[in-house]
Amino acid sequence: MRADGPRHGRPLRPAVFFDRDGVINADLGYVGDPSRFVLLPGAAAGVRAASAAGALTFLVTNQSGVARGFYTEDDVAALHRHMAGLLAGEGAHFDDMRTCPHLPDAPLAAYRRDCACRKPGPGMIVDLMAAWPVDPARSAMIGDKPSDVAAARAAGIRGLLYTGGPLEAAVARALAGEG
Incomplete structure:
Protein backbone atom coordinates (compact mmCIF):
# COMPACT_ATOMS: atom_id res chain seq x y z
CA MET A 1 0.00 0.00 0.00
CA ARG A 2 1.38 3.40 -0.95
CA ALA A 3 1.42 5.85 1.96
CA ASP A 4 0.82 8.77 -0.41
CA GLY A 5 -1.98 7.18 -2.45
CA PRO A 6 -5.74 7.59 -2.16
CA ARG A 7 -6.02 4.34 -0.15
CA HIS A 8 -3.95 5.51 2.83
CA GLY A 9 -5.97 6.07 5.98
CA ARG A 10 -9.42 5.74 4.47
CA PRO A 11 -12.23 3.31 5.35
CA LEU A 12 -12.83 0.57 2.79
CA ARG A 13 -15.62 1.17 0.29
CA PRO A 14 -17.45 -0.92 -2.27
CA ALA A 15 -16.31 -0.46 -5.85
CA VAL A 16 -17.84 -1.11 -9.24
CA PHE A 17 -15.37 -1.94 -12.01
CA PHE A 18 -16.79 -1.33 -15.48
CA ASP A 19 -15.60 -2.76 -18.77
CA ARG A 20 -15.66 -0.13 -21.53
CA ASP A 21 -16.63 -1.47 -24.97
CA GLY A 22 -20.11 -2.98 -24.82
CA VAL A 23 -20.90 -1.60 -21.35
CA ILE A 24 -20.08 2.13 -21.44
CA ASN A 25 -19.91 2.63 -25.20
CA ALA A 26 -21.14 0.83 -28.28
CA ASP A 27 -18.69 -1.91 -29.24
CA LEU A 28 -17.95 -0.91 -32.82
CA GLY A 29 -14.70 -2.86 -32.94
CA TYR A 30 -11.39 -1.25 -31.97
CA SER A 64 -5.47 -4.65 -28.08
CA GLY A 65 -6.03 -2.17 -30.91
CA VAL A 66 -2.82 -0.55 -29.66
CA ALA A 67 -0.88 -3.81 -29.97
CA ARG A 68 -2.39 -4.35 -33.42
CA GLY A 69 -1.26 -0.89 -34.60
CA PHE A 70 -4.80 0.43 -35.13
CA TYR A 71 -4.24 3.36 -32.75
CA THR A 72 -1.76 4.50 -30.10
CA GLU A 73 -1.79 4.72 -26.30
CA ASP A 74 -2.03 8.51 -26.74
CA ASP A 75 -5.14 7.97 -28.88
CA VAL A 76 -6.68 5.88 -26.07
CA ALA A 77 -5.85 8.62 -23.55
CA ALA A 78 -7.50 11.23 -25.80
CA LEU A 79 -10.56 9.04 -26.23
CA HIS A 80 -10.78 8.57 -22.45
CA ARG A 81 -10.62 12.35 -21.95
CA HIS A 82 -13.47 12.65 -24.47
CA MET A 83 -15.44 9.93 -22.65
CA ALA A 84 -14.83 11.65 -19.29
CA GLY A 85 -16.22 14.87 -20.75
CA LEU A 86 -19.35 13.13 -22.01
CA LEU A 87 -19.87 11.44 -18.64
CA ALA A 88 -19.26 14.69 -16.75
CA GLY A 89 -21.90 16.36 -18.91
CA GLU A 90 -24.35 13.84 -17.44
CA GLY A 91 -23.06 14.13 -13.86
CA ALA A 92 -20.99 10.93 -13.89
CA HIS A 93 -17.29 10.15 -13.53
CA PHE A 94 -14.80 7.35 -13.04
CA ASP A 95 -12.57 7.64 -9.99
CA ASP A 96 -9.76 5.95 -11.91
CA MET A 97 -9.07 3.96 -15.07
CA ARG A 98 -6.72 1.21 -16.20
CA THR A 99 -5.97 0.07 -19.74
CA CYS A 100 -4.07 -2.97 -21.00
CA PRO A 101 -2.65 -2.52 -24.53
CA HIS A 102 -0.82 -5.88 -24.61
CA LEU A 103 -1.54 -8.99 -26.66
CA PRO A 104 0.43 -12.27 -26.64
CA ASP A 105 0.56 -12.45 -30.45
CA ALA A 106 0.67 -8.70 -31.14
CA PRO A 107 1.86 -7.54 -34.55
CA LEU A 108 3.76 -4.73 -32.78
CA ALA A 109 6.67 -6.27 -30.86
CA ALA A 110 6.63 -3.57 -28.17
CA TYR A 111 3.20 -4.81 -27.05
CA ARG A 112 3.75 -8.55 -27.58
CA ARG A 113 3.49 -10.16 -24.17
CA ASP A 114 1.27 -12.30 -22.03
CA CYS A 115 0.35 -9.63 -19.51
CA ALA A 116 -1.37 -10.28 -16.16
CA CYS A 117 -3.36 -7.10 -16.68
CA ARG A 118 -5.06 -8.32 -19.84
CA LYS A 119 -8.47 -9.69 -18.93
CA PRO A 120 -9.13 -12.49 -18.03
CA GLY A 121 -6.06 -11.71 -15.94
CA PRO A 122 -6.88 -9.74 -12.78
CA GLY A 123 -4.01 -7.23 -12.96
CA MET A 124 -5.94 -4.03 -13.66
CA ILE A 125 -8.47 -4.80 -10.92
CA VAL A 126 -5.77 -5.82 -8.43
CA ASP A 127 -3.81 -2.65 -9.18
CA LEU A 128 -6.83 -0.45 -8.52
CA MET A 129 -7.66 -2.33 -5.32
CA ALA A 130 -4.09 -1.71 -4.11
CA ALA A 131 -4.27 2.01 -4.90
CA TRP A 132 -7.76 2.75 -3.55
CA PRO A 133 -9.66 1.83 -0.35
CA VAL A 134 -11.65 -1.00 -1.95
CA ASP A 135 -13.60 -3.57 0.06
CA PRO A 136 -13.43 -6.66 -2.19
CA ALA A 137 -16.34 -8.34 -0.39
CA ARG A 138 -18.65 -5.47 -1.44
CA SER A 139 -17.24 -4.95 -4.94
CA ALA A 140 -18.02 -6.26 -8.41
CA MET A 141 -17.01 -6.06 -12.07
CA ILE A 142 -19.61 -5.43 -14.76
CA GLY A 143 -18.55 -6.63 -18.19
CA ASP A 144 -20.04 -7.98 -21.39
CA LYS A 145 -17.64 -10.87 -21.91
CA PRO A 146 -16.81 -14.01 -19.94
CA SER A 147 -13.21 -12.72 -19.70
CA ASP A 148 -14.50 -9.77 -17.63
CA VAL A 149 -16.22 -12.14 -15.19
CA ALA A 150 -13.12 -14.35 -15.05
CA ALA A 151 -10.91 -11.33 -14.28
CA ALA A 152 -13.23 -10.33 -11.46
CA ARG A 153 -13.20 -13.79 -9.93
CA ALA A 154 -9.41 -14.02 -10.25
CA ALA A 155 -9.17 -10.70 -8.37
CA GLY A 156 -11.46 -11.96 -5.61
CA ILE A 157 -14.57 -9.93 -6.44
CA ARG A 158 -17.92 -10.77 -8.02
CA GLY A 159 -18.34 -10.59 -11.77
CA LEU A 160 -21.62 -9.76 -13.49
CA LEU A 161 -22.12 -10.52 -17.17
CA TYR A 162 -23.87 -7.52 -18.72
CA THR A 163 -26.11 -8.43 -21.63
CA GLY A 164 -27.73 -5.04 -22.15
CA GLY A 165 -30.60 -3.14 -20.62
CA PRO A 166 -30.42 -0.44 -17.98
CA LEU A 167 -26.89 -0.25 -16.58
CA GLU A 168 -28.40 1.12 -13.36
CA ALA A 169 -30.09 -2.26 -12.81
CA ALA A 170 -26.77 -4.07 -13.25
CA VAL A 171 -25.14 -1.66 -10.77
CA ALA A 172 -27.94 -2.30 -8.26
CA ARG A 173 -27.41 -6.08 -8.62
CA ALA A 174 -23.65 -5.64 -8.25
CA LEU A 175 -23.99 -3.58 -5.08
CA ALA A 176 -26.62 -5.96 -3.67
CA GLY A 177 -24.08 -8.77 -3.80
CA GLU A 178 -25.43 -10.61 -6.82
CA GLY A 179 -23.14 -12.15 -9.35
Missing part, protein backbone atom coordinates in the same frame (compact mmCIF):
# COMPACT_ATOMS: atom_id res chain seq x y z
CA VAL A 31 -12.72 2.14 -30.95
CA GLY A 32 -9.65 4.34 -30.66
CA ASP A 33 -10.93 7.67 -31.94
CA PRO A 34 -13.46 9.99 -30.28
CA SER A 35 -15.37 10.26 -33.56
CA ARG A 36 -16.22 6.54 -33.27
CA PHE A 37 -17.08 6.65 -29.56
CA VAL A 38 -20.81 6.29 -28.91
CA LEU A 39 -21.85 6.46 -25.27
CA LEU A 40 -24.52 3.83 -24.64
CA PRO A 41 -27.90 5.10 -23.44
CA GLY A 42 -27.99 4.82 -19.67
CA ALA A 43 -24.23 4.36 -19.28
CA ALA A 44 -23.77 7.65 -17.43
CA ALA A 45 -26.80 6.88 -15.26
CA GLY A 46 -25.24 3.55 -14.28
CA VAL A 47 -21.90 5.09 -13.35
CA ARG A 48 -23.70 7.92 -11.54
CA ALA A 49 -25.83 5.38 -9.60
CA ALA A 50 -22.70 3.57 -8.40
CA SER A 51 -21.19 6.83 -7.13
CA ALA A 52 -24.47 7.89 -5.51
CA ALA A 53 -24.54 4.57 -3.63
CA GLY A 54 -21.12 5.36 -2.17
CA ALA A 55 -19.11 3.06 -4.43
CA LEU A 56 -15.85 3.90 -6.10
CA THR A 57 -16.13 3.71 -9.89
CA PHE A 58 -13.38 2.32 -12.09
CA LEU A 59 -12.92 1.59 -15.78
CA VAL A 60 -10.83 -1.46 -16.75
CA THR A 61 -10.41 -2.09 -20.46
CA ASN A 62 -8.32 -4.28 -22.75
CA GLN A 63 -7.19 -2.22 -25.73
Whole structure:
Protein backbone atom coordinates (compact mmCIF):
# COMPACT_ATOMS: atom_id res chain seq x y z
CA MET A 1 0.00 0.00 0.00
CA ARG A 2 1.38 3.40 -0.95
CA ALA A 3 1.42 5.85 1.96
CA ASP A 4 0.82 8.77 -0.41
CA GLY A 5 -1.98 7.18 -2.45
CA PRO A 6 -5.74 7.59 -2.16
CA ARG A 7 -6.02 4.34 -0.15
CA HIS A 8 -3.95 5.51 2.83
CA GLY A 9 -5.97 6.07 5.98
CA ARG A 10 -9.42 5.74 4.47
CA PRO A 11 -12.23 3.31 5.35
CA LEU A 12 -12.83 0.57 2.79
CA ARG A 13 -15.62 1.17 0.29
CA PRO A 14 -17.45 -0.92 -2.27
CA ALA A 15 -16.31 -0.46 -5.85
CA VAL A 16 -17.84 -1.11 -9.24
CA PHE A 17 -15.37 -1.94 -12.01
CA PHE A 18 -16.79 -1.33 -15.48
CA ASP A 19 -15.60 -2.76 -18.77
CA ARG A 20 -15.66 -0.13 -21.53
CA ASP A 21 -16.63 -1.47 -24.97
CA GLY A 22 -20.11 -2.98 -24.82
CA VAL A 23 -20.90 -1.60 -21.35
CA ILE A 24 -20.08 2.13 -21.44
CA ASN A 25 -19.91 2.63 -25.20
CA ALA A 26 -21.14 0.83 -28.28
CA ASP A 27 -18.69 -1.91 -29.24
CA LEU A 28 -17.95 -0.91 -32.82
CA GLY A 29 -14.70 -2.86 -32.94
CA TYR A 30 -11.39 -1.25 -31.97
CA VAL A 31 -12.72 2.14 -30.95
CA GLY A 32 -9.65 4.34 -30.66
CA ASP A 33 -10.93 7.67 -31.94
CA PRO A 34 -13.46 9.99 -30.28
CA SER A 35 -15.37 10.26 -33.56
CA ARG A 36 -16.22 6.54 -33.27
CA PHE A 37 -17.08 6.65 -29.56
CA VAL A 38 -20.81 6.29 -28.91
CA LEU A 39 -21.85 6.46 -25.27
CA LEU A 40 -24.52 3.83 -24.64
CA PRO A 41 -27.90 5.10 -23.44
CA GLY A 42 -27.99 4.82 -19.67
CA ALA A 43 -24.23 4.36 -19.28
CA ALA A 44 -23.77 7.65 -17.43
CA ALA A 45 -26.80 6.88 -15.26
CA GLY A 46 -25.24 3.55 -14.28
CA VAL A 47 -21.90 5.09 -13.35
CA ARG A 48 -23.70 7.92 -11.54
CA ALA A 49 -25.83 5.38 -9.60
CA ALA A 50 -22.70 3.57 -8.40
CA SER A 51 -21.19 6.83 -7.13
CA ALA A 52 -24.47 7.89 -5.51
CA ALA A 53 -24.54 4.57 -3.63
CA GLY A 54 -21.12 5.36 -2.17
CA ALA A 55 -19.11 3.06 -4.43
CA LEU A 56 -15.85 3.90 -6.10
CA THR A 57 -16.13 3.71 -9.89
CA PHE A 58 -13.38 2.32 -12.09
CA LEU A 59 -12.92 1.59 -15.78
CA VAL A 60 -10.83 -1.46 -16.75
CA THR A 61 -10.41 -2.09 -20.46
CA ASN A 62 -8.32 -4.28 -22.75
CA GLN A 63 -7.19 -2.22 -25.73
CA SER A 64 -5.47 -4.65 -28.08
CA GLY A 65 -6.03 -2.17 -30.91
CA VAL A 66 -2.82 -0.55 -29.66
CA ALA A 67 -0.88 -3.81 -29.97
CA ARG A 68 -2.39 -4.35 -33.42
CA GLY A 69 -1.26 -0.89 -34.60
CA PHE A 70 -4.80 0.43 -35.13
CA TYR A 71 -4.24 3.36 -32.75
CA THR A 72 -1.76 4.50 -30.10
CA GLU A 73 -1.79 4.72 -26.30
CA ASP A 74 -2.03 8.51 -26.74
CA ASP A 75 -5.14 7.97 -28.88
CA VAL A 76 -6.68 5.88 -26.07
CA ALA A 77 -5.85 8.62 -23.55
CA ALA A 78 -7.50 11.23 -25.80
CA LEU A 79 -10.56 9.04 -26.23
CA HIS A 80 -10.78 8.57 -22.45
CA ARG A 81 -10.62 12.35 -21.95
CA HIS A 82 -13.47 12.65 -24.47
CA MET A 83 -15.44 9.93 -22.65
CA ALA A 84 -14.83 11.65 -19.29
CA GLY A 85 -16.22 14.87 -20.75
CA LEU A 86 -19.35 13.13 -22.01
CA LEU A 87 -19.87 11.44 -18.64
CA ALA A 88 -19.26 14.69 -16.75
CA GLY A 89 -21.90 16.36 -18.91
CA GLU A 90 -24.35 13.84 -17.44
CA GLY A 91 -23.06 14.13 -13.86
CA ALA A 92 -20.99 10.93 -13.89
CA HIS A 93 -17.29 10.15 -13.53
CA PHE A 94 -14.80 7.35 -13.04
CA ASP A 95 -12.57 7.64 -9.99
CA ASP A 96 -9.76 5.95 -11.91
CA MET A 97 -9.07 3.96 -15.07
CA ARG A 98 -6.72 1.21 -16.20
CA THR A 99 -5.97 0.07 -19.74
CA CYS A 100 -4.07 -2.97 -21.00
CA PRO A 101 -2.65 -2.52 -24.53
CA HIS A 102 -0.82 -5.88 -24.61
CA LEU A 103 -1.54 -8.99 -26.66
CA PRO A 104 0.43 -12.27 -26.64
CA ASP A 105 0.56 -12.45 -30.45
CA ALA A 106 0.67 -8.70 -31.14
CA PRO A 107 1.86 -7.54 -34.55
CA LEU A 108 3.76 -4.73 -32.78
CA ALA A 109 6.67 -6.27 -30.86
CA ALA A 110 6.63 -3.57 -28.17
CA TYR A 111 3.20 -4.81 -27.05
CA ARG A 112 3.75 -8.55 -27.58
CA ARG A 113 3.49 -10.16 -24.17
CA ASP A 114 1.27 -12.30 -22.03
CA CYS A 115 0.35 -9.63 -19.51
CA ALA A 116 -1.37 -10.28 -16.16
CA CYS A 117 -3.36 -7.10 -16.68
CA ARG A 118 -5.06 -8.32 -19.84
CA LYS A 119 -8.47 -9.69 -18.93
CA PRO A 120 -9.13 -12.49 -18.03
CA GLY A 121 -6.06 -11.71 -15.94
CA PRO A 122 -6.88 -9.74 -12.78
CA GLY A 123 -4.01 -7.23 -12.96
CA MET A 124 -5.94 -4.03 -13.66
CA ILE A 125 -8.47 -4.80 -10.92
CA VAL A 126 -5.77 -5.82 -8.43
CA ASP A 127 -3.81 -2.65 -9.18
CA LEU A 128 -6.83 -0.45 -8.52
CA MET A 129 -7.66 -2.33 -5.32
CA ALA A 130 -4.09 -1.71 -4.11
CA ALA A 131 -4.27 2.01 -4.90
CA TRP A 132 -7.76 2.75 -3.55
CA PRO A 133 -9.66 1.83 -0.35
CA VAL A 134 -11.65 -1.00 -1.95
CA ASP A 135 -13.60 -3.57 0.06
CA PRO A 136 -13.43 -6.66 -2.19
CA ALA A 137 -16.34 -8.34 -0.39
CA ARG A 138 -18.65 -5.47 -1.44
CA SER A 139 -17.24 -4.95 -4.94
CA ALA A 140 -18.02 -6.26 -8.41
CA MET A 141 -17.01 -6.06 -12.07
CA ILE A 142 -19.61 -5.43 -14.76
CA GLY A 143 -18.55 -6.63 -18.19
CA ASP A 144 -20.04 -7.98 -21.39
CA LYS A 145 -17.64 -10.87 -21.91
CA PRO A 146 -16.81 -14.01 -19.94
CA SER A 147 -13.21 -12.72 -19.70
CA ASP A 148 -14.50 -9.77 -17.63
CA VAL A 149 -16.22 -12.14 -15.19
CA ALA A 150 -13.12 -14.35 -15.05
CA ALA A 151 -10.91 -11.33 -14.28
CA ALA A 152 -13.23 -10.33 -11.46
CA ARG A 153 -13.20 -13.79 -9.93
CA ALA A 154 -9.41 -14.02 -10.25
CA ALA A 155 -9.17 -10.70 -8.37
CA GLY A 156 -11.46 -11.96 -5.61
CA ILE A 157 -14.57 -9.93 -6.44
CA ARG A 158 -17.92 -10.77 -8.02
CA GLY A 159 -18.34 -10.59 -11.77
CA LEU A 160 -21.62 -9.76 -13.49
CA LEU A 161 -22.12 -10.52 -17.17
CA TYR A 162 -23.87 -7.52 -18.72
CA THR A 163 -26.11 -8.43 -21.63
CA GLY A 164 -27.73 -5.04 -22.15
CA GLY A 165 -30.60 -3.14 -20.62
CA PRO A 166 -30.42 -0.44 -17.98
CA LEU A 167 -26.89 -0.25 -16.58
CA GLU A 168 -28.40 1.12 -13.36
CA ALA A 169 -30.09 -2.26 -12.81
CA ALA A 170 -26.77 -4.07 -13.25
CA VAL A 171 -25.14 -1.66 -10.77
CA ALA A 172 -27.94 -2.30 -8.26
CA ARG A 173 -27.41 -6.08 -8.62
CA ALA A 174 -23.65 -5.64 -8.25
CA LEU A 175 -23.99 -3.58 -5.08
CA ALA A 176 -26.62 -5.96 -3.67
CA GLY A 177 -24.08 -8.77 -3.80
CA GLU A 178 -25.43 -10.61 -6.82
CA GLY A 179 -23.14 -12.15 -9.35
